[in-house]
Amino acid sequence: NGNTSHALVQVVHSSLSLARMWQFEFLEEGAGLNRTQKSSNEKTPCWPNRHPVINMAVPIAESPAVGARLLIITFVTTLIFHSSVADITVGASTSEEAPHRRFEYKYSFKGPHLSQSDGSIPFWIHTGNAIPSADQVRITPSLRSQRGSVWTKNKVNFEHWEAEVTFRVSGRGRMGADGLAVWFTSTQGLEGPVYGAADQWNGIGVFFDSFDNDGKKNNPAILVVGNNGNLVYDHQNDGSTQALGTCLRDFRNKPYPVRAKITYYKRTLTVLINNGFTPDKEDYEFCTKVDNMVIPSDGFFGISAATGGLADDHDVLSFLLFRLTEPGQQPPPVESEIPKEEKDKYQEEFQNFQQELDKKKEEFQKEHPDVQGEPIDDLYESVNDREIRQVFEGQNRIHLEIKQLNRQLAMILDEQRRYVSVITDEVAKKGTNTESGQQLGSIVATQQEVLKSLNELKNSFHESLRQIGSVQNQGNQAPMGTYETMQHFNDIKEHLHTVKRNVENLVQRNAQNPADKAVKCPDLPPMPSCLSTVHFAIFVVVQSVLFFCYVMYK
Numbered sequence: 001n002g003n004t005s006h007a008l009v010q011v012v013h014s015s016l017s018l019a020r021m022w023q024f025e026f027l028e029e030g031a032g033l034n035r036t037q038k039s040s041n042e043k044t045p046c047w048p049n050r051h052p053v054i055n056m057a058v059p060i061a062e063s064p065a066v067g068a069r070l071l072i073i074t075f076v077t078t079l080i081f082h083s084s085v086a087d088i089t090v091g092a093s094t095s096e097e098a099p100h101r102r103f104e105y106k107y108s109f110k111g112p113h114l115s116q117s118d119g120s121i122p123f124w125i126h127t128g129n130a131i132p133s134a135d136q137v138r139i140t141p142s143l144r145s146q147r148g149s150v151w152t153k154n155k156v157n158f159e160h161w162e163a164e165v166t167f168r169v170s171g172r173g174r175m176g177a178d179g180l181a182v183w184f185t186s187t188q189g190l191e192g193p194v195y196g197a198a199d200q201w202n203g204i205g206v207f208f209d210s211f212d213n214d215g216k217k218n219n220p221a222i223l224v225v226g227n228n229g230n231l232v233y234d235h236q237n238d239g240s241t242q243a244l245g246t247c248l249r250d251f252r253n254k255p256y257p258v259r260a261k262i263t264y265y266k267r268t269l270t271v272l273i274n275n276g277f278t279p280d281k282e283d284y285e286f287c288t289k290v291d292n293m294v295i296p297s298d299g300f301f302g303i304s305a306a307t308g309g310l311a312d313d314h315d316v317l318s319f320l321l322f323r324l325t326e327p328g329q330q331p332p333p334v335e336s337e338i339p340k341e342e343k344d345k346y347q348e349e350f351q352n353f354q355q356e357l358d359k360k361k362e363e364f365q366k367e368h369p370d371v372q373g374e375p376i377d378d379l380y381e382s383v384n385d386r387e388i389r390q391v392f393e394g395q396n397r398i399h400l401e402i403k404q405l406n407r408q409l410a411m412i413l414d415e416q417r418r419y420v421s422v423i424t425d426e427v428a429k430k431g432t433n434t435e436s437g438q439q440l441g442s443i444v445a446t447q448q449e450v451l452k453s454l455n456e457l458k459n460s461f462h463e464s465l466r467q468i469g470s471v472q473n474q475g476n477q478a479p480m481g482t483y484e485t486m487q488h489f490n491d492i493k494e495h496l497h498t499v500k501r502n503v504e505n506l507v508q509r510n511a512q513n514p515a516d517k518a519v520k521c522p523d524l525p526p527m528p529s530c531l532s533t534v535h536f537a538i539f540v541v542v543q544s545v546l547f548f549c550y551v552m553y554k
Contacts, residue, residue, distance in 0.1 A: 111135035259276070
């Protein structure tokens, strides 16, 4: 840009000025040496024939020191120039704007409503042993010799893109197999031997290899392998001979999901990894980078996995795709991405729907001529209407609850009356002189108190019902003031507290009833001990020995 070129011109001018100054000093110094030698020759008249030789030889003999000085100064100038250019380049690269990101939902999936009721994934297809659910897609379960994959239904024609994959690879053993792969290929590799997808693909594959086939103990690992449709994947060497980039990362059995960010921008593929040790979603670290990489202009995204003799659960929680656009370039509108055939089809469906709607409107107006021309009321309620509706709904619920309690109290009251009548008849038959007669009299008195309390509760409930009904009637007739509304609610609250106190008093009276205290259940006989102390000690010793042997065996 303009700032960079201006700074370069300044550096070049300063370097040329320094060079001219040092050249002038060198010439002055050489001339001084000639003058000194000439004056010394005039004082010594010896070797007259060698004066020219001496005049030429002295600068040549003394020039190495001056040349060394000039060489050092030139070297320092070169270093200053290169450091200035490097600083300018770094400043220009850091000031470069980041690309514009746009989320593409038709090429993405994530929970919590990942799959539909029929088990399919919107805009994706799944094959093999893949199992979609509401929160994730299990590409392969932890069973032997399983293969599965998911692929986009439509092709992606982005020049630059960025994919974020969130997944879990978990298993019981210390080692797992075989691994998981993220694909961008020209065709859908629905099934095959390369991590559950087809071999000899045309595109790029990012492999998360968890099994060490070559025995070099360099797994789990992440590899980037490209293919033009003719390469056969090298399983025996874990693809190390074909990998364009690789890094060693353990992605199995992590406390948090592992995240991979794969970016293709300006022919450069970059892979960043979040190892799943922290819940921070942006805690990425560099894995590998491949420059000057050419991939198909359009293709399908896919995720596949496979198991072998060992097995892991390969679960993909989300796949998010972003279109990248260079700064200064406007991303294409969404309408331009819809094919013309689909756009015409949707337009025709919309017109048919509009015609059917107009017909139904005409039929409705013919059947209901009174409502023709009337304005349509507002379909949405205001804030005040919503608050009033919530208040009345709460009052209705309270009203229903109190009615239910009133019915229960009426049933209890009828039952108590029946008990009192029965006991009164018994007392009249047996007389009140005996001890049983006295007990029956106390029971009758207690029951009468209970009956009285129940009558009071019933009256309180009736009063509460009456007040709630009056509040609802006033609310239906006209809007109530704030003070009157609070007063009615306070009255209802006070009556409910009265009911609560009456119920508590009733419970206390029943607990203090002497007739209840007189009737006691017989105590159970003590149970004999089934286990002696010796047997218990022997059992503990034997169990400890067995546990120690099991630990040593493991």
